[in-house]
Amino acid sequence: MSLLQVEGLGIEFGGVRAVHDVSFAMKPGEIVSVIGPNGAGKTTLFNMISGVYLPGSGRVKLDGEDVTGMSPHLLARRGLSRTFQNLQIFQQMTVLENAIAGYHLQESGHLLADLLNLPSSRRRAQVAREGAQKLLERVGLGRAGEQEAGNLSYGALKRLEIARALALKPRVLLLDEPAAGCNAVETEEIDHLIAEVAAEGVAILLVEHDMKMVMRISNHIVVLDHGEKIAEGDPATVSRNPDVIAAYLGTQEAADADG
Amino acid sequence: MKLSNKQATLLVLALLIAITPFFFPSSYYYRVGSLIFVNGIAVTGMVILIGYAGQISLGHAGFAGIGAYTCALAPVHLGLHPGLALVLGAVISAAMAWLIGRPILRLKGYYLGVATLGFGILVSMVLANERDITRGPDGIEVPDLGLRGLLKDMGLNLNNSEFWYGFTGLALLLGAWLALNLFNSPTGRALRALHGSEIAARTVGVDVARLKLQAFVISAVYASVSGSLLALQNKFITPDVAGYMHSIEMVTMAVLGGAGSVLGAIFGAGILTMLPQVLTVFAEYEQLMLGLVMMLVMIFMREGLLPSVLRLIRGRGE
Amino acid sequence: MPELMQFLLSGVTVGAVYALVALGFTIIYNASDVVNFAQGEFVMLGGMITVFAFKAGLPLPLAALIAVAVTAAIGVALNKLAIEPARGAPVVSLIIITIGASIFIRGVTQLVFDKQLHRFPAFSGDDPIRVLGATILPQSLWVIAGALAVFVGLWLFFTRTLMGKAILATSNNRLAAQLVGINTAWVMTLSFAMSAGIGALAGVLVTPITLVSYDVGIALALKGFAAAMLGGMGNPKGALVGGILLGLLEALTAGYISSQYKDAAAFIVILAVLFAMPQGLFGKKSTDRV
Structure with a gap:
């Protein structure tokens, strides 16, 4: 049975759909990464799962219990903890x-x-x-x-x-860009740490921009674009998915143009 | 042996309280001293609320008013000993703080400021208007605590101002000890955590609403005891004790001295209590000077007087 | 019925003054995120300076003009000397700075002028006008008309002029405003000048009715602040509605319940509003970003 289950989660800000109908599940000891271009809704998804935002629609279940919109301090008691993108x-x-x-x-x-x-x-x-x-x-x-x-x-x-x-x-740990701003050595240390913690049976949900790291350590990847899930699967499957490549190439070209 | 911050603070306080009387030119200074201690107690409560928990109140004089008037009224109407009236006042204040704190503390910043301010004004208005009970704006007598007579019977003969200097000094030490215990305790850590980042505190399991309420109630008890001691010492009290200006004074003393530390805040209480005494010759300039000090310290010494002065001394030392 | 009418008329008069004070709060809050507790002192200064300029022999309109100009200059000085140097300080510090400023201004006023109650003649005499069985002082009409004129003028200023739009832009996003070339320091200066000037004008208008002395500022600041909160901090429309509502509420409480507790009614309602809708009647909801 899955430890964390997200079903059709969505939220709007002032009429704009930030996240729409996202579902996935994770088991103990699993590392699941959420990837997608900037503004795809990754952090918003985190904020809904961790009780910071009240979801507009959908369900979050922790070990079978419905914890949708539950306050973060109550989620902490149930074994869900997180880190923040902007410290x-x-x-x-x-x-x-x-x-x-x-x-x-x-x-x-x-x-x-x-x-x-x-x-x-x-x-x-x-x-x-x-x-x-x-x-x-x-x-x-x-x-x-x-x-x-x-x-x-x-x-x-x-x-x-x-x-x-x-x-x-925690039983479920949400890490929002844990390696951002870290040098190569630090990134590798964090990499090891995450694998170690997962090996102890903690389910880890990860948002990370370092694709090498994501591909290396994830068991499962969920891809968001414009707030919607466009693909999911193991790293090999996801990296071959044409929609994912399109979403990323689009942003890659934009980034090249900026640079 | 290295002293912890708590031990050092208590030692400095105890020494100051014990030694300064040797330099008093007249017994009038005992009275100034005990006024500083009474304000220091209220301000120590503000340190817990503002300095630890990062919440603001512009209405804590309301609790001082509850404490003061309970000491004036409970002995007369309920036949309670004035000392027990102090305790009763603290209990009423705590209950009141718990009741209004639950809705009020959801607010933040200026909104919390105006809500607490409203509470303080309501209390002072009731005290001024319910003449049948409180005798209105002109004030009311407060019965004698009776402890001085008791000490005299036991062979310790103190005059009135000496007694109150010692009694309020001990009360301040007790209050400071409790506040310093709290600082390094699990609860104190949780309070400081929610001050630093409310959202992060919640994700580590801190029940933010409950913790804020605890800080609010504790600080209300400090204010209440401070008000009671003021009333018992003066044997007379007016509704001004609950007034807007008194609330502002409490916050100002704490922040001026340095709301992050108990010693700093008590230092602030000392400075602001002595300011009018020093300026008695220039009574007309009192308001002007007070306003100027408030602005200058907050603009140029953001952490407060004591931390800034200490930093200056350390900077020289290096 | 005439009784009710009487209460309504006096409520609107007082409410118009509260609305002007609340508007002053709003302008400064929008420009700088500071709640200026010295706002009531501007009203006091408007009244006091007019009184003494008038006593010195100046014609009343000129005395009033001088009062508004001097108070506006004091507002600018407050910004330059106390608010700008403290930019980025925590809310508690800013509260103490502006309260310190209000105590300071009061202290200086009692030294420069005196501690007595003063008034100057009403603009159009003191003969009450009869309205639907109730009476109203001509000066009350001046207060209400003055407040309306200020609100209409400001509305035109903010929507029709480049400078007004610059101020609005700055209040929305300071950094973005700087990037498009708006001089935000100048916007701050202008906001404090306007806010102080409007406060002083309120003082000029209301002094013939309520009289003035060096210490009337605190109560006005608290009421204006409460009115601004009631309407929703930072919203001029909220300031107007909040001010009038508060004035009416006070007048009705004083009339039908207890004149001693008229101030209490105001604060009870404000507490209730804050609990039920913490952003006020017209305030915006904000979401923390993490």
Whole structure:
């Protein structure tokens, strides 16, 4: 049975169809990529699945439960977490605190215990701190913990967001352009990390512009153009699909003309 | 041994409270000191609301009014001890904050500002207009707390201003300790997270509406206790305690000193409380100076006075 | 029935003043995203400067003209000295800056002038006019007509002139406006001048009815702000409707319920509107982009 199921999802902004009738499904441990030209509706689709936007039509099912339009913090409890295309980092907090924030559901307890600094509150915080430190090491930020997050490089912040999302121990992880702005070495590290996480049984939904990476790691690819799904299948099938080639060649020519 | 930020803040505060009286030229300064502490308590609550959670309120004096008038009225009408009246005031304020906070905190920025401002004005209007109960704009007497007499019986003889200096100083330390505990706790982290990015906080599972409400209620309790202590100390209170200007003062003190840190905000409370005392000779210039200070600090020291001054000192040191 | 008519007339008069203050808020908010808490001081300055220029022997129209011009200049100074240097500061800081400015202006006014209540003669005498069994002061007609003239004038300005369109473009998208060659700094200057001038005009019109002193600005700012919110922040039509509605509401509350709680009614309705439709009556919905 599929873990995440998207059925006929769609939304309009001011009468303009941003996403229309998109369906796909994913199983545990699967890496599914959503690709398409700029403005194809990839991030909008992410925002609907993760509860940021209320879909105009269609259904999102998580492990069989209808979670359409459910608030992000409730989705987090059900094991869905995500990163953002245009970084959403807690700038005023340290790198370690950013990662600890991912442990919110595991570390939060009674307000009074926190106000009075009771041992129970300290214990919860300590567990979260240790877990966060391990995660930072896993994404290569083990030594940056005490820095203010705002001072990190773009690529490092991308990895910090992944660490924060992993802290929730998600079953479904949505990554919005995790390798954007990263150099070749960083991209490869992220590449490995994603494969590793998937191998642990997490279903990963990926938006990424680095086609080499997408083709290498995806089990399944969904292609969007103008908000509609124009193709889907394994990497080999999709890359031979004439509609996909047309959509991409169109943008490629435009990009060449710009350049 | 390296002190944590919390320990350092508490130590500095405790030393300041304990040592400055040795330099007081007259007992009048005890009174100025305890006024600073009372304002400091309200402002520490504002740090939790503004500095941690990133929410604004232009109506928190309303809660100070509830705290103050509960201390004036509950002993007379309910036969409650003034100390218990303080607690009752805090409970009423918390309940009120919880009730109005639920709808209000969905709003953001200026909208949240005007909604809270409306609440504060309504409270001060009720206090001024319900003359049968509150005796209206001219104010009402507040019963004695009685603690000073108790201490005297136990052999500790303090005059009135000394007692209130010590009592409010201890209350401020307690308030600061709680706020500093909160800062590094799971709840404090979640509050600061939603300040940084509400959407990211939600995706890590923070129930944003609930957390904002908690910060609002806690800060309302601080304001209420501050109002109660002011009333008990002065043994008299007017509806001005709930007024628009008092709300603005609270926010200004916190932001002026540096809303991100408890010490900074209390520093701001000190500066703004002393300003009129320093300017008594130039009473006509008081408003002009206050307005000027507010503008200059916010334009040239955006993080607030204390952080900016500390940065300057550190910059020199390097 | 005459009673109701009386309440409606006084409500519209007060509402016209609120509408002008709300319009002032709107113009500055559109140009700079700042809610200017010193807006009420412009009304106060309009009244006070006219009073003292008139007492110094100037004819009333000239005194009023000077008041509007001086206040507009103060508005520009406020922008140059306090708002522009703080560009990009958080909302809390901007609130404190403009509240600081309002306290400062009040402080200077009480030093330069005094703390007394003042008025100058009404433009067309004080003999009430009878309308449907109720009475209205000629000055109230001046207030209502003045507000209407300002709104019609502004509407023409924004829709018919290049400068007006430039301001609208800037309020929609500052960067895009700069790219097409609009001098956005000049737009800011003009917006503050207009906003302050309109506030001062409201002060000139209403002073013969309500009198003026250095501290009338706060209440007016709060009411104008509330009216702007009621109509939907940033929308001139909303400012007009919000202002009139608020004025009527206050007059009816004062007449039928309790004059002490007329201000309370206004704030209760505003709280209700904010809960039910947080964007106000004519406001736009916005979507966070992530």
